Amino acid sequence: METMFSSSMDELRKMNVSVSAIVYSVCAMLSIYIAHWIYRWRNPKCNGVLPPGSMGLPFIGETLQLIIPSHSLALPPFINTRIKRYGSMFKTNVAGRPVIVSADTDFNSLILKQDGKMVETWAMDTFAQVFENQEMQSSMKYIRHLVLNHFGVESLRDKLLPQIETFINHTLHKWSTQDSVEVKSAAITAAIDFAAKEIFNGDLENAPFSISEMYRDLVEGLMSFPINLPGTSHHKCLQIHKKVRGAMRDVVKKRLETPERQQEDVLDHLIGDMGTHKFLSGDFIVQLMFGLLFVASESITTTLALAFKLLAEHPNVLEELTAEHDTILKNRENPDAPLTWNEYKSMTFTLQVINEVLRLGNIAPGLFRRAIKDIHYNGYTIPSGWVILIATSALHLNSDEYEDPLAFNPWRWQKIQQNSANKHFMPFGSGTKQCAGAEYSRVFLATFLHNLVTNYKWKMVKGGKIVRAPIIRFPDGFHFHISKKN
Template sequence: MSTAALCVIALLVICISSWIYKWRNPKCHGTLPPGSMGLPLIGETLQLIIPSYSLDVSPFIKYRLQRYGQVFRTSVAGRPVVVSADPEFNHFILQQEGRLVESWYLDLFAKVFKQGENRPDGAYIHKYVRNLALNHFGAESLKTKLLSQLEELVNTTLKTWSCQDSIEVKRTAATMAIQSGAKQMFSYDPEKSSVDLTEKYINFSKGLLAFPLNIPGTAYHRCLQDHKKALDVMLEILKERRGLADDDHGDVLHHIIQDMKTENFLTDEFVVQLMFGLLYVSFDSLSTTLTMAFKLLAENPFVFDELTAEHEAILKRRANPDSPITWEEYKSMTFTLYVINETLRLGSVAPGLLRRAKKDIQVNGYTIPAGWAVMVVSSALQLNPNTFENPLAFNPWRWKDLKVNDISKHFMPFGGGMKQCAGAEYSRVLLSTFFHVLVTKYRWKKIDGGDVVRSPMLKFRKPLRIKISEKHI
C-alpha cells in the first residue's frame, strides 16, 4: 500500500509540475514577448487590481513596461494577454479589425452584453450599428437638431443643481447623460416611468467588475438584476411602439423599428441589448469626464479663467447675449476643446482597449499566438513623457502645438481604427455646451471629495461634491 501510495503521489507531483510548466511556458510558433503568466488559473489578476491613488499609469503596467519593454505578456483571470504601449504597433493593430484581430471583452462584459459570439454577419452588424449612431448623433444631426436640444438640457440641469445645497457631480451628471441619451434613443420620459434608469445603470456599473458570485446580496447579483430590469423597461417600450400604427418619434428606436421589417438580425433581444449598450457607453464616459473636469478646473484656476474668457467673448460678439449657441460658435471654442482633450487625456477610465488575435501576429521579433488577447494601453500612451511634457500636469495649452501624427497615435479616448466611437462628436458638443452655460451663467466651488483611484478602472475614492449658484449681473 505504501508503495502504491508513493507512486500515486509521485504521479500527481509529475502531473502538477507538468501543468505548471505548460502554464508558465505556453505553446507558441516563435518567441513569446517577455513577461510572466503569474499563478495558475488566476495569473497576475491580484497584482493588477491593487489600487493606485494617482492619475499615473497603474503600477502593475508601469513596472512591467520598465522591466520588459513596450510589449509584454501576462495573464488576467486565466486569459493570456499581450500588453502593448508601443504606439506604432498599437496603431497597426487598431487598423487590423476583422483581419488580424477581432473585438474581445472580459468574460463578465461578454456575458452581460451578449458579446464574443463569432457571427458570420458580425462585420455587417457593426457597420449597421455605426451608421445608426452616426445618423442620429453625428455632426449633421448635431448641427441641425441636437445642439439646441443639448443647450436646453444643460440649462435645465444647471438650474436644478443651483437650487440644491450641494450636488454629487458624478451621480447628477449620470442622470443628465442617461436622460439625454434615453430621450434621443427611445423618447424616454423619466416622469412617466416606474423604473429609475439612472439608479439601474449606476448599480449595474458598480457590479460589473465585482467578483462574479451570482447569489442574493452580492454586487454582481444586483448588477444582473438591475440589467434585467432596465432591459424589461426597454422591451416594454419597444413592444408598445411596434404596436402603434403611426410611430414617428424621430428617435433611434423609430429608425430601428423600420429596419426590423427587413433586417433579420434585429430581434427584440438584440434591439434592447443594443439600446442598453449604447446608453451605457455614453452615461459612464460622460459622467466620469465631467467629474474629472470639475476636479481639474477647481485645482487649476488659471485654466478656468481662460475658459471663462473664451465664452464671455462669444457673448460679446452676439447681437443678443441670450441667443442660443450656434454651430459656428461651437466650432470657435478652441480653448474649450483643449480643456476637454486634456481632461480625457488625464482621465482614461479604462486601462486600455482589448482585441483578440485571429492568427499569429509578429511584433518586434516576438509572436502573439492566435487566440491571445491584445491590450492597447491607452493610458500609457496618453501619459507618455516623450509626447506630453510633464504628463501628469493639467495643461490645456499643450494642445496648441501638438502634431496631428502624435495625437492620432498617442490620444485615443474614443478608441481607434474601425471601432472608434461614433458618438465622439456628440460628447464634445455636450461638454462644450455644458461649459458655455456653466461659466457664463453660474458660479461654483468645490465642497469635498474628488480624489481618484485606479483599480484598474478610474474611480473616485470619495464622491466630488460642489456648490453651484447663479451669477447675479
C-alpha cells in the same frame, strides 16, 4: 500459534509496504503532473517567442495585482512596474485569460489598421455578457450608421445642439438650488435622461425604478471578477442588466403595438428597419438600446466630474476658458441667442481642455482586441486566440510625448500635431472602430462648460478622492456647491 501470528504480521507488513509504495507512487505521479501543469501555465505554447512577462498564479493569473487600487491619475502600478521591467510589450494572465499588454505605438498602429484581418474586437467577460451578442458583432456597420444618423455631426448641427443647451441650462439651474451636488451621480442622471429621450423618447419615465441609478450600480460591476454568486459585484451587474432589459422590452413591445409611430427617435428608426434587416429582432433592439445608453453616458459623466475638480484647482485654466466663452457672448447680436454650430467650432481652448481631461482621466482601461492568427512582431509571436490590450493610459501618460504628463496643461495641445495625436491619444478608440459618438460627447461637454463658466461658479465642499482599480472611480464623490454668478 506463535508461528501463525508471526506469519500474519509478516504479511501485514508486506501489505503496508505495498500500500505505502502505491501511495508514494500516486503522490509522485500527481506531483509530476502538477509540476508539469504549472510549468505549462507559466510557459504557454507558442510557435515562436512570447513577449516577456509573467502568467501569475494558476487560474487567477495576475488579476489580484491588476485590481489593487491606486490613488492618483498616474499610470496604474500594474502597468507601470511591468513596462519598466519588461518594456513596452509584456504578457500576463487576467482571470484565466492570456493577455498581451502593449504600449508600443508602432505595434498598436499595426493591429488597429489590421482590424478584421489580424485581430477582432474583444470584450471582457462581464462586458460581453452585458452588452454584446453574436448578431451585434456581425452588424456593427449598421449600428455605426444608426448612431451617426442620430448622434453624428449633421444631427448635432441641425437639431441636437440647441436641445442639449436647453437641457443643460435646466440641469445647472436645478443643481444651483441645492446645498451641494455630487457631480458624477448627478451627471449620470442628466446624461442618461437626455440620451433616453433621443433613443426611446423617455418611455421609461414611468418605470418603477430610476434607470440612471441602475446604470450607476452597473458600472461598479463591469470590471469585477466574473464570479456569478449572490453578493458579488458581477452578480449584481447581471441582475441590473436583467431588470433594465425587462423594462426596455416592455417599451419595445408597446411601441410595436402602436399603429402610428411619429417619435422620430432611435427606437422608431430600428422598428422601421425590422422588415429589411433580419437581425433586428426585439431582443436585439433591447440589447442595442441598453448599450447605447451606457456609451452615451459613462465617458461624458466621468470626464465632466473630473473637469469640475481640475478647473477648480487650476484658476489660470478656468480664467482662459471663461474668457473664451465670454468672447462668444460679446460677439453675438443677441446675447440670449442659443449656441450655434459655428460658435461650438470656434471653442479652440475649450476643446483643448476637454482633450486634457480625457488624457489624464483615462476612463477606459484600454482597447481590447483578440488575435485571429499568429502575429509576428519585433521577434515576438502573439498566438492566435490571445487577447491584446492596447494600454491607452500608457500612451496618454508617456513622458516622451507629453512633457510633465501628470500636469493639467491644456496649452500643450497647441503644439501637438494631428499625426502624433492619432498614435498617442485614443480616448474614443482609433481608426474605423473609433466610437461613433465621439463628436456627440465633445459637443455635450463643450456645451456644458459654456453654460457653466458663463453663468455659474462652484467650489468643492466634500470628497475629491480618485481611485483606479483599474477603471477610475470617485469613492467619496465630488460634492460641489454651485451658485449663479452675480
